[in-house]
Amino acid sequence: MPRTAILLIAVVALVSGASGAxxxxxLGRPAYALNEDSNTPPAMQVETWVGNYDFNYMVxxxxxxxxxxxxxxLYVRRIDGGAAFDGKVTFTVQDDSWLNWLGLGxxxxxxxxxxxxxxxxxxGFVFKNAGDYLITAxxxxxxxxxxxxxxxxxxxxxxxxxxxAVLGLLGLTLIGVNLLQRRRAMSGQIRSSHEKS
Amino acid sequence: MVAMSxxxxxxxxxxxxxxxxxxxxxxxxxxPRATVHSTPHLALAGLPLVGPMMRxxxxxxxxxxxLKLVFVALFVLIIAAGLYGTPLPARNVxxxxxxxxxxxxxxxxxxxxxxxxxxxxPWNTLAGWLARHRLWRRADTHAGLNLRxxxxxxxVMPALALFIxxxxxELGIGxxxxxxxxxxxxxxxxxLATVFAAVxxxxxxxxxxxxxxxxxxxxxxLAPVELRPxxxxxxxxxxxxxxxxxxxxxxxxPTHLVMGRLKQNTYCLSCxxxxxxxxxxxxxxxxxxxxxxxxxxxxxxWDEAWFMIGLLALTGFHGLTMLPAWxxxxxxxxxxxxxxxxxxxxxxLALGATLLLAMALYTASIRLSARLGGIRTAMGxxxxxxxFVALPLAFAYHLAHNLGHLLREGAGLGKLLANPFGIGxxxxxxxxxxxxxxHMVISQNALFTLQAGLLIAGFLIAALIARRRLDLAASPNIxxxxxxxxxxxxxxxxxxxxxxxxxxxxxxxxx
Numbered sequence: 001m002p003r004t005a006i007l008l009i010a011v012v013a014l015v016s017g018a019s020g021a022x023x024x025x026x027l028g029r030p031a032y033a034l035n036e037d038s039n040t041p042p043a044m045q046v047e048t049w050v051g052n053y054d055f056n057y058m059v060x061x062x063x064x065x066x067x068x069x070x071x072x073x074l075y076v077r078r079i080d081g082g083a084a085f086d087g088k089v090t091f092t093v094q095d096d097s098w099l100n101w102l103g104l105g106x107x108x109x110x111x112x113x114x115x116x117x118x119x120x121x122x123x124g125f126v127f128k129n130a131g132d133y134l135i136t137a138x139x140x141x142x143x144x145x146x147x148x149x150x151x152x153x154x155x156x157x158x159x160x161x162x163x164x165a166v167l168g169l170l171g172l173t174l175i176g177v178n179l180l181q182r183r184r185a186m187s188g189q190i191r192s193s194h195e196k197s
Numbered sequence: 198m199v200a201m202s203x204x205x206x207x208x209x210x211x212x213x214x215x216x217x218x219x220x221x222x223x224x225x226x227x228x229p230r231a232t233v234h235s236t237p238h239l240a241l242a243g244l245p246l247v248g249p250m251m252r253x254x255x256x257x258x259x260x261x262x263x264l265k266l267v268f269v270a271l272f273v274l275i276i277a278a279g280l281y282g283t284p285l286p287a288r289n290v291x292x293x294x295x296x297x298x299x300x301x302x303x304x305x306x307x308x309x310x311x312x313x314x315x316x317x318x319p320w321n322t323l324a325g326w327l328a329r330h331r332l333w334r335r336a337d338t339h340a341g342l343n344l345r346x347x348x349x350x351x352x353v354m355p356a357l358a359l360f361i362x363x364x365x366x367e368l369g370i371g372x373x374x375x376x377x378x379x380x381x382x383x384x385x386x387x388x389l390a391t392v393f394a395a396v397x398x399x400x401x402x403x404x405x406x407x408x409x410x411x412x413x414x415x416x417x418x419l420a421p422v423e424l425r426p427x428x429x430x431x432x433x434x435x436x437x438x439x440x441x442x443x444x445x446x447x448x449x450x451p452t453h454l455v456m457g458r459l460k461q462n463t464y465c466l467s468c469x470x471x472x473x474x475x476x477x478x479x480x481x482x483x484x485x486x487x488x489x490x491x492x493x494x495x496x497x498x499w500d501e502a503w504f505m506i507g508l509l510a511l512t513g514f515h516g517l518t519m520l521p522a523w524x525x526x527x528x529x530x531x532x533x534x535x536x537x538x539x540x541x542x543x544x545x546l547a548l549g550a551t552l553l554l555a556m557a558l559y560t561a562s563i564r565l566s567a568r569l570g571g572i573r574t575a576m577g578x579x580x581x582x583x584x585f586v587a588l589p590l591a592f593a594y595h596l597a598h599n600l601g602h603l604l605r606e607g608a609g610l611g612k613l614l615a616n617p618f619g620i621g622x623x624x625x626x627x628x629x630x631x632x633x634x635x636h637m638v639i640s641q642n643a644l645f646t647l648q649a650g651l652l653i654a655g656f657l658i659a660a661l662i663a664r665r666r667l668d669l670a671a672s673p674n675i676x677x678x679x680x681x682x683x684x685x686x687x688x689x690x691x692x693x694x695x696x697x698x699x700x701x702x703x704x705x706x707x708x
Contacts, residue, residue: 032624
């Protein structure tokens with residue numbers, strides 16, 4: 001089979017693989033909003049869609065801290081017609097860390113099962129520890145399971161990780177280059193002294 | 198979420214621009230054949246007030262060193278604010294300085310000072326300090342491995358690939374809206390620049406890999422300034438070539454340029470090593486016609502031709518993604534192909550399609566030009582020769598687009614600098630966004646005039662380049678010459694009209 005055909009099939013598979021309500025989704029980019037006309041505090045908001053539904057996920061306050069109560073508001077509407085989903089949604093949480101990606105993180109815990117309250121699924125939370133978490137909303141509609149992940153940051157990010165990684169890598173590279181260069185210089189000196197003798 | 202948008206050019210402005218472009222196209226076809234001639238220059242060192250200052254700046258490294266320190270300090274501030282400051286992009290100096298001011302202002306700076314940014318670039322400065330163990334004098338020759346870059350890498354295709362990745366990160370992943378990711382991206386670039394400085398000789402990263410430096414380098418072909426010999430005869434007689442090899446105190450040219458043979462700004466980093474090391478003091482800054490280099494002096498190469506077409510596609514794509522209609526369109530496509538998540542598959546497909554479309558359109562116009570002009574051999578040379586046409590089109594639109602961002606979103610900087618980390622701040626509300634939009638440095642009509650004027654000037658220079666390149670190629674007769682010219686002019690006109698249409702649409706604010 002020609003290479004281009006294989007490539008084409010791979011692209012189609014990639015595209016079609018991203019479809020379907022069963023897919024495990026990390027929602028889109030977070031944005032921060034403030035409405036001066038209402039008493040609502042600033043919120044972190046993410047919009048996306050999966051399968052037949054549009055999702056609007058909001059976190060109050062925008063920057064929740066450890067030990068501070070917060071709230072998730074989730075709006076689920078059908079793409080065709082905009083009808084609100086009226087079933088129940090289960091909210092679970094797990095660590096969103098490198099350890100979890102490797103299957104070594106803490107287990108998933110259930111936050112609650114919520115029915116719609118005026119078309120909004122409201123889920124409260126309090127986290128003891130700062131960190132990156134993954135909130136998962138699960139429900140079943142049209143005979144298909146929906147599993148949607150979205151991010152939640154509690155407390156400030158630790159900047160030491162990435163900064164340390166970059167500086168560490170830089171340091172290692174520079175030391176490595178320095179050692180190699182010294183070795184080259186020494187070999188050159190030995191070679192020239194051999195040639196002289 | 199409702200995004201605020203800036204108004205586009207009014208229809209009347211669009212119509213007037215279109216008429217002028219059509220007139221320019223007709224005029225370009227009707228022009229008589231021109232011959233090669235030397236373009237006039239004005240030595241900055243010879244000017245009454247500016248001259249002594251320019252001579253001092255060119256000969257002494259102190260001023261440049263102070264500028265480097267300022268930009269390194271700003272770079273450190275951006276990293277610190279990105280890592281430790283608020284995640285609100287409009288309240289953090291990391292995102293505002295990087296994307297609203299530097300990224301938008303960089304292209305505007307090329308219009309006045311060419312590739313001067315490369316001379317003060319903090320990535321290169323820090324990489325040099327870290328890898329070569331010198332602050333300003335000639336680097337220790339034993340500090341790095343000084344390997345020669347493999348021959349296959351010595352072209353600008355890596356820079357084009359990195360520019361595509363940067364666009365993907367900027368607009369697809371949304372790095373522009375995340376101070377933390379902005380700081381990480383800056384650190385990643387520093388890492389790459391330092392590794393290259395430690396392993397390879399000269400400025401290999403700047404010359405072949407840096408997407409920012411290469412874009413500036415290509416645009417600098419259209420800059421009104423250049424660093425060139427004062428007396429070409431002195432260079433012709435020179436046997437020591439300090440400009441290339443450096444002196445006891447000054448580093449060699451990081452991009453291996455020889456001043457006596459320098460014809461184009463593309464790879465000049467404006468570092469001034471040549472001017473400081475020349476024992477005859479024969480290198481100086483001078484003013485010139487912005488179009489002269491791309492019209493006749495630059496030599497076409499295959500990789501540079503692809504880079505210029507890529508640059509044209511990516512600038513148009515940037516504009517496309519900032520239309521309010523973009524979100525609805527990409528969402529509709531994503532739904533049609535079943536792409537959830539961040540719609541990254543759809544975004545990547547759109548980016549790829551834009552690049553392919555620009556390349557296919559250009560290739561088709563070149564094939565048609567060759568057919569109408571009776572060219573059957575040297576298609577590659579024909580392809581490379583006309584790619585310079587893409588440069589003023591990309592530059593003009595990039596300038597016009599970025600001017601809109603700079604002038605409409607530059608307000609509130611004082612407040613931001615007073616609290617660069619954005620501690621205790623709230624997200625931008627609609628009222629504040631509205632207030633920022635209303636506080637423009639110049640009037641809206643002045644901005645429209647500048648934007649339309651830039652697009653017309655870009656098309657004019659593109660038409661002149663196409664015409665002059667043909668005249669230089671010495672086509673056998675005027676009918677064949679016009680046959681070659683017409684498809685290239687149509688390509689330039691189609692791209693300019695697309696850019697005009699983009700500018701006539703409302704444009705979303707960056708943050």
